[in-house]
Amino acid sequence: MKKEKNAVIPIKEERVDEAGFENSISEAFQQKNEKLWFFLLLGVVAVIVLLIVSALADLLVLCFEVNRWFGYAMSAIMLVLVCIFIIRPCVKVFASRFFTVNVTADGFDAAKRRNAKVLKGVAGALVAYNENPKNIRYRYITPENTEKLKSAATKGGEELKAALKEVYADDVGRCANALIWKNAGKTFLTTSISQNDKIDALSVLLVNLSLVKQIVGIYGYRPSYAKLFRIYFTVLRSALLAYGMQNVNWFNVFGKFFSGVAKKIPFMDTLIDSAVQGTVSAFLTVLVGYKTKKYLCADYKKQEKIAVVGEENTECADDEVRIAAALAKEICSKNKEKAKACNE
Secondary structure (H helix, E strand, C coil): CCCCCCCCCCCCCCCCCCCCHHHHCCHHHHHHHHHHHHHHHHHHHHHHHHHHHHHHHHHHHHHHHHCHHHHHHHHHHHHHHHHHHHHHHHHHHHCCCECCCCCCCCCHHHHHHHHHHHHHHHHHHHHHHHHCHHHHHHCCCCHHHHHHHHHHHHHCHHHHHHHHHHHHHHHHHHHHHHHHHHHHHHHHHHHHHCCCHHHHHHHHHHHHHHHHHHHHHHHCCECCHHHHHHHHHHHHHHHHHHHHHCCCCHHHHCHHHCCHHHHCCCCHHHHHHHHHHHHHHHHHHHHHHHHHHHHHHHHHHHHHHHHHCCCCCCCCCCHHHHHHHHHHHHHHHHHHHHHHHHHC
16 A cells, blocks of 8 residues: 555654743752852841941940040950841851752752751751750740651651641741731830931841741741842841931821821820831831741742652642653653663
8 A cells, every 4th residue: 555645744742942941940050040149148148237337337436435445345345246146147047958949850859859858857856946945935836736746757758748737837837927026016116216227227137137037947947048138138128218217207297197286295206206117117027027937938838849749640830840840751761761772
């Protein structure tokens, strides 16, 4: 039987990477991005330190006017305080565990294995902290949930994931919310009582940096460098806003809402200015806290998607995870074909 002259010959359809995903999520590209975000993060921290030093400069000048050696002693004390209350919280956050959520095709399986180890490490750290007798006053996970988490940590797998999800949704989430509002109250008090722009900026910086460290500590891991950069940039912006609010006469801004009698109340202008400054600073602290919590939860959900993609009958709506998984399978199949060809 003769073949038809114009018969269509079936051609094997190949995946065309028109969007360039294979290059965009390659290992080299990912490492470059992580380094870039890390150096941007260091730049933000450096600006924060410079802002604090400039806020303390006037005080140091007064100390040197009193006595040269007194000025040197106060400079050393302030350097130690900056290291304790500024540098140390940032270093503790940077050194925390983190999930690999920006997946690559080549390192997809490695990311799954690494995240599984991080999950066990996080569970172990949470159990160790809440079982330590020294931390009895600061325990934030109930004894029942601590026991569940301890048991699940030894088994791993789906049981550990379920236990962690329950703890994060219940005890950890509630504790994070309490910390956010507690620190917002601190910011409100310090900025409303203080009538100095530099003290306001300094107090907002100290409270917000401490808040970020506390939230990362109770969750047991930190966000990626890109998300940390956004968090610390928000901290810096909040301090600059607190610094600039002292130059606004809020009584004149809101004066139209008060009648003639209310305007004659003694110290009404000072009360209005203090209340507005404190409220805005507290709101900025709440924003920093909930942004940190949001990024931590986002990274946790992303690593969950990475963990389940690749299993039977499992689909993922996250494009980055889905494409990386598909490329990882393709790379594995190509490697198997090469190995098979070499053996033949």
